[in-house]
Amino acid sequence: MDNKSKKQIIIILGPPGAGKGTQASLISDKLGLFYVETSKIIEHKVMRAEQGEVEIVDGKDYNLLAEKKLWEEGIICSPLLVAFWINQKIKELAEQGESIIFAGSPRTLPESKDIMPVMTELYGKENIKIVLLELKAEDSIWRNSNRRICELMRHPILFNTETEDITMCPLDGSKLIKREKLDDPEVIKVRLKEYEERTLPIVEYLEGQDYIVQKIDATPAPSIVFNNVLKAVK
Numbered sequence: 001m002d003n004k005s006k007k008q009i010i011i012i013l014g015p016p017g018a019g020k021g022t023q024a025s026l027i028s029d030k031l032g033l034f035y036v037e038t039s040k041i042i043e044h045k046v047m048r049a050e051q052g053e054v055e056i057v058d059g060k061d062y063n064l065l066a067e068k069k070l071w072e073e074g075i076i077c078s079p080l081l082v083a084f085w086i087n088q089k090i091k092e093l094a095e096q097g098e099s100i101i102f103a104g105s106p107r108t109l110p111e112s113k114d115i116m117p118v119m120t121e122l123y124g125k126e127n128i129k130i131v132l133l134e135l136k137a138e139d140s141i142w143r144n145s146n147r148r149i150c151e152l153m154r155h156p157i158l159f160n161t162e163t164e165d166i167t168m169c170p171l172d173g174s175k176l177i178k179r180e181k182l183d184d185p186e187v188i189k190v191r192l193k194e195y196e197e198r199t200l201p202i203v204e205y206l207e208g209q210d211y212i213v214q215k216i217d218a219t220p221a222p223s224i225v226f227n228n229v230l231k232a233v234k
Contacts, residue, residue, distance in 0.1 A: 007094070008033075009123050010101040010233050013202070014133030015195045016188060017143035018218040019225060021156060023133070024103035026226050027233065034098040038105035040154070041085055046071050057084040074190035076107050076198055083114035090115070094122040108198045112205055129233045130211055132203060133218035133225070137192055144188045148176040 010027060012020045021037060028035035045055070049064030056062070062081045070077050086105055093100055106112040119128055135143075149156050150169035157163055157176055167176055203213050214232040218225055 007097065007099045007123055008127040008129065009099065009119050011105070011128070011130045012101070012103050012133065012229070013130065013199065013213075014104070014218060015135050015137070015140045015199075016191045017140040017147070018133035018135040019222055020103040020133060022222050023131075023226060023229050024101050025155065026222070027229060028101050030230065031101075031233075032099070033101040034093055036086070036089055036093070036100055036102050036105070038082070038086060038102065038107070041089065042067075042071060042077055042082060045085060046077070055081060055084070057081055072187075074187040074194065076194050079108040079110035080114060082107065083111045086111070086115055087118045090118055090122065106202060109201055109205055112202050116206070116209065116211075125211065128211060130206060130213045131229055131232050132213050132215045133229075134215055135218040139219065140192055141185060141188050144183045144191075145185050147183050148178055151175045151177050 010024075010031075010033065012024050012027075014020050021039075024035050024037070027033065046064050046068040049068050051065060053064045054061045055064060057080055060080075062078055067077045067081065076082075083106070086102075090100065106115045116128075146164075147156055150172055152169070152172045152174035155169075155171070157166075157169065168174065169176055206213055216225065216228045216232060
């Protein structure tokens with residue numbers, strides 16, 4: 001694509017609760033990137049699935065109700081199915097001339113091997129920037145156990161002493177809710193295990209493919225993390 005050097009992709013990786021979505025949203029607003037939230041794409045596809053509904057990828061049938069069960073249990077959905085959905089979105093946005101920021105995608109090695117070549121072909125390796133947010137497991141469990149999102153726009157609300165008693169989103173006025181099942185402490189432990197075993201190996205793979213992965217401590221306040229992420233991707 002002739003103008004690919006003018007466009008970029010930013011990928012933010014990290015464990016559950018590291019603030020991937022928060023940082024992606026902030027960076028999207030700051031730099032004018034299209035924010036693709038993989039979890040929302042998956043959630044949209046599987047949470048409305050009906051009995052017998054399938055998605056066919058490379059001749060293989062994926063039962064969407066079975067994928068929904070994996071999602072609710074904190075287990076990563078079938079990698080090649082997720083890669084198929086993400087590649088569709090990348091191609092659509094590239095055609096529109098959009099720069100993109102991803103939160104938490106790719107999630108597995110098979111996804112990476114399917115998604116990264118498409119990104120590289122359409123945007124150029126030099127225009128792909130990757131950030132890994134690092135957070136201890138105990139902090140991840142605490143953050144996710146206390147996380148609430150707004151019912152309308154589904155953005156997370158920072159949990160602290162000032163927000164713990166509010167019940168309505170201060171941005172759009174909708175009810176604050178917990179993500180059913182996904183943020184239960186036991187499910188979070190499963191998600192962390194999935195991250196350690198299936199997502200972290202991506203970093204070594206990406207570095208082996210000559211992508212630069214910049215690592216940032218996700219422990220401080222979101223504003224501090226944001227400034228560090230911004231420095232890393234500029």
